Amino acid sequence: MEGETPSPDDLAGDTGEEVRAVNQKIIIGFDGSPSAQEALDWALDEAVRTGNAAELIYADEAPVWQPAAGMAATVAVRPPSYVDDVIGGMMDRAVDAARQSHPLATVTGTVVRARPAAALVEASARAGLVVLGSRGHSAVTGLFGSVASAVTAHAHSPVVLVRGKADPAAPVVAGIDGSPVLSAVLGFAAEQAAARKAPLWVIRAWPPITGLWQESPQIAEKVTAVERKPFDERVDALRRAHPDLDITSRAVVEHPAAALIRVAATAQLVVAGSRGRGAIRGMLLGSVSQHLARQCPCTVAIVHSLTGTAPTERRRS
Incomplete structure (x- = not known):
């Protein structure tokens, strides 16, 4: 009234x-870019302040976009071990660095096979906060297109878009x-x-x-x-x-x-x-x-x- x-x-x-309860995870969309690192730093500070765990998520959409069976034969654009060797290695290094820079924070990393927007929106349902960078190497943190619109519009939690210090x-x-x-x-x-x-x-x-x-x-x-x-x-x-x-x-x-x-x-x-x-x-x-x-x-x-x-x-x- x-x-x-x-x-x-x-x-x-x-x-x-309306404002998510305490002790809920902070989700960080991560792809290894400088912008994603800025988002991670912001999120880690928040994790230490609130005591909430932080989880880095890399959404690998390559399987989503592979040609359907029956289409013209194509060569593999990357070896089967790419996820474990390259993406997994990058995430392991990022998690290790985060634990060293913020030893009071609980930090984990996850690689999912999904479109970035869908993965982050789904993750937001079990999160108190989603943190993303302003640009990146991939759609995960290259925010200002359909991914940004989808995550900010459909997330179940607040979404923070980090831009600079x-x-x-x-x-x-x-x-x-x-x-x-x-x-x-x-x-x-x-x-x-x-x-x-x-x-x-x-x-x-x-x-x-x-x-x-x-x-x-x-x-x-x-x-x-x-x-x-x-x-x-x-x-x-x-x-x-x-x-x-x-x-x-x-x-x-x-x-x-x-x-x-x-x-x-x-x-x-x-x-x-x-x-x-x-x-x-x-x-x-x-x-x-x-x-x-x-x-x-x-x-x-x-x-x-x-x-x-x-x-x-x-x-x-």
């Missing part, structure tokens, strides 16, 4: 399934709207900011009016008190739930993706939401979250809301 103030527990995200003093940014994913986004962002002792910026952007009405003198290019009241109430509840966290709120009239990408230039992490695995409406993966995945200059976390609902804010029309 509009104007209703949720409880601090709802916003903190410390109950239910961030200033540890930079803020964590939460981009929210009035959708059911609101509590999950705020909970995940607040937990990340608190763990990093970083400030938290909460951004609510109302898209500007376009079309026939945009020239009307009645259309104000600012957020009205009525529009921002539910937003202010939610931020106040978040402050009560996290009294030691430095929280700044901003309400703007701007396309949400543009607003978040602009502030991301000085952030270490941007957290946004997807209302479900594949729905296309409002502030969704196909628009805001996908723009962030492609264009955001810093690491992005896409958080899903799988159960329950949240109060809905007034929308501009």
Whole structure:
């Protein structure tokens, strides 16, 4: 209901399934590329902080793409021992290095015969977090095509897309709207900011009016008190739930993706939401979250809301 103030527990995200429970595995899509290594480093730090195990997954899709029987004969593109000798060797070295650099983390590696997106989505069902790099040697971490869209849209857990090394003093940014994913986004962002002792910026952007009405003198290019009241109430509840966290709120009239990408230039992490695995409406993966995945200059976390609902804010029309 509009104007209703949720409880601090709802916003903190410390109950239910909206933010995954502790002691769940962190899955890392890995192919040995520098970008995958950045994702692994980020995930290992998270594993040490949370005490959750980390699992590297390499999805070997070669068998999936082999010609069907009856087609023209082809020569083998690689020897049968390739998986064990090359891929397996790479994974063993990566796991050994991870255990040495992060001795407090529990680290394992797995090679699966599957398409990368399918393998990672399936793995996310038993994970608290999936971590991927921004580019790579293969589709596993070469994110910004169909694999990225599929994993971020259909994962059962939050998905983090790691991009570069961030200033540890930079803020964590939460981009929210009035959708059911609101509590999950705020909970995940607040937990990340608190763990990093970083400030938290909460951004609510109302898209500007376009079309026939945009020239009307009645259309104000600012957020009205009525529009921002539910937003202010939610931020106040978040402050009560996290009294030691430095929280700044901003309400703007701007396309949400543009607003978040602009502030991301000085952030270490941007957290946004997807209302479900594949729905296309409002502030969704196909628009805001996908723009962030492609264009955001810093690491992005896409958080899903799988159960329950949240109060809905007034929308501009």
